[in-house]
Amino acid sequence: MTELIFATNNAHKLEEVQAIIGDKFAIKSLADIGCEDDIPETGETFQENARQKTDYLFAKYKLDCFGDDSGLEIDALNGEPGVYSARYSGSRDMEKNIDLVLERLEGKTHRAARFKTVISLFLNGKQHYFEGAIEGRIIAERRGGKGFGYDPIFIPEGYQQTFAEMSAEEKNTISHRAIAVQKLADFLVSG
Known part of the structure; x- marks a missing residue:
């Protein structure tokens, strides 16, 4: 079975990715390879941040790897929090980040938003990118106890539930x- 290193120690992300990829590949976390480094995320785009992770891991460990950067873009906030989604309030406390989003959206009726992900894969000496996005809207209060991040305030287009109210499947x-x-x-x- 082929092993790939995923540049994360986020257990939620690891579970999501392994569930989608299935058993064809063994996905290892940073902890699995003994990496406790704080990998830089200083890019101005999701793609730059994702690539920084794979560049860093390959330079240090010489292993095939992938990294992602994801975030929430809210139209009424000019695309914020964007690449700063995980530390929007100045900390990594998601409750504070959600509070700040809700505060800045107070009184706004246009609440269109999207979640975006860019994955950078470094495999056999080549860089590849994969993107995903889902449109939706931000609601005024938290709903649901599942998921993580901004899931309790995001309802995807065509649905009535927040991500935090949906099953993982x-x-x-x-x-x-x-x-x-x-x-x-x-x-x-296919490769």
């Missing part, structure tokens, strides 16, 4: 990460 069929990971999986299987 349902979310994994429609999410931005699922779309990008499916493209990655299709590429890996």
